[in-house]
Amino acid sequence: MKSRELIEMTERHSAQNYAPLEVVIRSGQNAWVEDVDGQRYIDCLSAYSAVNFGHQNPRITRAAHAQLDALTIISRAFYADTYAYLCKELCELSGKDKVLVMNSGAEAVETALKAARKWGYEEKGIPDNKAEIIVFADNFHGRTTTIVGFSTSPLSQKGFGPFAAGFRAVPFGDAAAVEAAITSNTAGVLFEPILGEGGIIIPPDGFIRSLREICSRRKVLMVADEIQTGLCRTGKLFACQHEDVEPDMYILGKSLGAGIVPISAVLANADVMRVFTPGTHGSTFGGNPFACAVAREVVALIREEKPQERAAELGAHMLARLKAMRSKVVKEVRGRGMMIGVDIDPAAGTAKDFCKKIIHEGVLCKDTRMQTVRLAPPLTISRQDLDLALDRIIGVFERA
Ligand SMILES: Cc1ncc(COP(=O)(O)O)c(C=O)c1O
Structure with missing residues (x-):
């Protein structure tokens, strides 16, 4: 079936309305994906950072296949070997x-919120x-x-109340507002180091350090x-x-x-973590052997291949090329590592309009907020493919 028919079929039967961007993807290999009509694209979205290590990363698919042949889930009354190893390895990594x-x-x-609240009561x-x-x-x-x-x-909230009490929102990046909002009943501060869905917003330098000091x-x-x-x-x-x-x-x-x-x-x-005692938290699939085997390989890959170094180097290159472009429609380019936002002047259209044009050129990307195009290729992308994607993206912005 062609993309158009599949989109219509999905919209007829799926309750999730994603406002899709015209293409239906069938396969992927590292930074490349192919749609059902045979078109190839460079993936500069990475499933919102869920495929940092590329589509079909051979060492991870190998680990997944091996675990499929061994055990995928066990009743939660028992530990599984992969779970034991993953817990140790994640603790060592972090x-x-x-x-x-x-x-x-x-x-x-939700788990972190439960932990923070219970810690607040007990500690x-x-x-x-x-x-x-x-x-x-x-x-x-x-x-x-x-x-x-x-x-x-409002879009996330409207129609879904009533909501749980006990949360106070303050402006992002404002340490003084955090300090002022803390009371004797404050158990925790929950934050994203960079707002992702909120528009790739990087807080002012020193904000995270101030937050640490205040907390x-x-x-x-x-x-x-x-x-x-x-x-x-990043x-x-x-x-x-x-x-x-x-x-x-x-x-x-x-990821x-x-x-x-x-x-x-x-x-x-x-x-x-001692606040979680037997019976206070859990999940049927949480920590299942199949997921743990995949995550173990992710931890091993991070240890051995140090993809953060690649993200820093290629991200700096991306940022430099995007900042150097001559475009009448781009208001700001910002990012850290390979997490980059490009703000579009509203007079020129929405970010979604530009994403559609970029997809047409063979690069997958997505808008976040009305005016920001988000770019986040897999960290495993080759420099050559990254430059090809940037040529196409920059071409769209410079021609507009
Ligand atoms: C910062 C952040 N937290 C939480 C979530 C929610 O994750 P999930 O969609 O797996 O529930 C997302 C998803 O985009 C996110 O970006």
Whole structure:
């Protein structure tokens, strides 16, 4: 079936309305994908950073195949060998003592919120049901009812209330606003080191360090949602490392499953994680052997291949080329590593209009917010393919 027919069929039967961008993809290999009509594209979206290590990365698919032939799930009354190894290896990678493995990003965020609240009651003596979490304007942490309840996007929220209490949103990048919002009932501050869905917004220099200082001084947990920024995307293993900061909790997802399996994780030290006692948290598929085998290979790949170095180098090249373009429609280019946003002048059209033109040239990308084109190729892309993608992207912006 052709793309057009498949889009119509999907829209007839699927309740998820993605407002798709005209092409239906069938296969992928590293940074390249092919649609059902035989057209090839360079993937500059990477499933929103879920395929940091490329489509069909041979060492990861090999690990997945091997685990399929061994065991995919076991009743949660038992540990599996891959789970034991993954827990140890993720702790070693992150420098934290303990990990809780879940499935989706949103589920890991919920897990971190539960941990922060319970820690607040048990460690800080916050009165029952009064724990508060500080979040940021334009956050994106997922789609569960608790999480959309503290979103500041009316589209994410409207029609889905009532929402859980106990969240306060302050402007992103504003350390003084965080300080002012903290009360004796504040258990944690949940933040993205760079706003992803919020428009690739990089906070002012020093913000993450200030957040660390405030959280330590006021005895509040610093909870970094590194689901999009983590695992090398920004040129460091974790984006917090750009300011040499270690948060109290890391939340990981997306690329931990290498685009093969949904798997997420919350990492923290034992003084926080001890709040989870038997029976207080869990998930049928959380930490299943198949997902763990894939994530183990991701951890091994990171250790051996150091993709963050590649992300830093190729990201700097991307940023330099995009900043040097002569375009009347581009207002700003910003990014860190291979997580880049290009702002379009509203007078020239929306970001989505430009994404459609770029896709037409053979490069997959997507808008975020009305005016930002997001570019995030797999970190494994070759320099030659990256330059080809940039030629095509820059061509669209310069001709407009
Ligand atoms: C920063 C961040 N947190 C959480 C999520 C939610 O992850 P998931 O879609 O796997 O639930 C996302 C997804 O885009 C994200 O970018």
